[in-house]
Amino acid sequence: MIRFYIALWASKLLYAINRLRGNARDDRPGLLAFKICPDFLARVAKPKLVITITGTNGKTTTSTLLRNQLVDAGYSVSFNDWGANLHAGYCLNLLRAVTIFNKPKMDVSLLEADENTLGHTMGMIEPNYILVTNICKDSLRRNGHPEYIFDRIQKAFEKLGGKTTAILNANDPISRQLAENTGTPRIFFGMADAHTNPFENRVNDLGVCPVCGGDVEYNYRHYRHIGDYYCPDCDFKTPESDYYATSVDLEGRSITIKERDGSEHEYPLISETIYNAFNVLTAVTVAREVGIRPEAVAAFLETQIVTKIRETCIKYNGIEYHTYGTKSQNVSAASTVFEYMAKEPSVKEVVFCLDEVQDRNHPAETLTWIYETDYEFLKSPNIKKIICAGHMYLNHKLRLLLAGIPEEKIFCVEEDERVPDFVDTEGIDKVYVLFEIDYVVKGGRWRDNIVRRAMELNGDDPSKLDSFDYFDNDSNGASNVKEALN
């Protein structure tokens, strides 16, 4: 116990110093707490409500929505919204929520959690809810394969049994099997056919029926392996949902969700993409489970936008210049974004800012993800150019050629600074800088440099560009769209 209090006080002191220095998001206080007291997570007092959010895709958007929703409903919330979704981040999240005497001082701890860490941390934290957004193909280096991630998350449910409640995606044939036979109560959310007509992916994350090895079939798919599925050879099929989106209007940005008692409520969507519709459905499910009224949830969602660390837009001279989080290495996310680029009807140029650093400390960027990702989707007449820069530029070029993209549309260079030279300043509606999500600032810088060049060519002063603070995440009422000149 003495060691725990030393850990708590030392880490709180470091946290206070960091806050004074403007580094409140530095997770070193959490790391310090863990180093001094390895079972800090078990000993630290917990708020009345602890919610863990994990899964391959949608964690950040869903947890940001939920955090804002809970704050809007009057709760005080500790949230690791700085991307520290590992052990140290959990420690910092929880130490912020207690006094120096280890008494809870906040209402809620919202833990965005890396899937890999759940098995050995959630048993100590004992959250009230564990929400799993989905399990899809992710980074080979970080997450291996979906079956491995499933096993890691399942360990948490095996440890916790009835101490937590699982909130699961009925439309995901992989993650919906979680918590089976563990004694953990399960709540499912699901969605009726949104008529998205998804493209076929090169790699099937599910493979075969997990029960009998047969071929799983679909009544409809939303994207990738997410949809309404069944196995003709056994009884494996989409389970009934407790929160079921009976209709989804992506263009009109609304979703109607039917609850267990048969009541239906309409909510606004934060964007026109199917994956963000799932993020809203997921956030509504949790909000309703913790008792926030449907009217309050709907009113709150009216104020929400996609977080700036995922998407921003600067308008200049009739062209929209977007940054768009793409998660390179994460095959499912990258393919979904490529599909969106093809289906979003504007005439556009697409810039890849997707390469991870390759050096002695980061030696493992492979090219497997490039061949698992559906570059073929980019073979669309509304995509005028694809511009790639970075150390993988020759690999992107070869892959684009193999995907059937005409060579005259491909511009690949090693040096970042040459990118703006290839972007047109007329004859297009939009430019999308697709950035690896660890490189929010770099992606923004590339986009800003493209806009600055356009300003310069047009006789405007590029130093007057008004850009974004990407880490101001309180998106309540804030816009992620700006005019270049204010």
Next chain:
Amino acid sequence: MKKVEFLYPELCNIYAESYNIEYLSRCCEELEIINTRHGEVPAFARGDVDMIYLGCLTERKQEKVIELLRPYTERIKELIDKGTIFLVTGNAIEIFGKSIEDAGRIIPALGIFDFTAKRYMDVERHNSQYVGMFRDGDGEEILLLGHRSQFSFAYGDFEKTKFVDIEIGIGMNPDTKAEGIHVNNFFGTYSLGPYFIMNPLFAKYILRKLGVDDTLLFEKEAVEAYEYRRDELRRNLG
């Protein structure tokens, strides 16, 4: 037409392994690709084929494929002895060893080659790249690149049967520079994914072994990417 059999594409395609076969088939029209699913009798069991490909798979599916192939163990040995081309990538190579150990559980494998494998599922996944030399018995040398991401290593004496002599990186386990298995025309490596894309010179070598024209699709671009990656790995990891 040369027959190339891709075994269990629905199970053995977790890191874009299918691109090995797709690339070969797009390079050469003289190849007949046979995709054998897990409920079907392999084409090699019904007659001769010119090449067999087996790719990386999850641990549970690896055990399933061992059982699917076990009835054909003698036939596989016969084909290796006859010089049929095999390409086996990622942890599929362990299927051809004696056994795989997982937390004390011993999973008997096909026993075609004299080595064992051991999984370390609770330890951090091993990620690395390799640069190494392949020398065939006829004096041909090809510098090969590989990347690995795995929970297991293989143990045994690999010196006489190694595929790649590692210059940068590790071999079948961290204590050896001998990587993969090369016996007759059996080529096995722990490297994952689209091996022919990463190694266009090896793709040309295999096409020549198949007795067809070895010109690659987008050969100039493929070789440029290979040379850049080779130099980058030597610069950063050497």
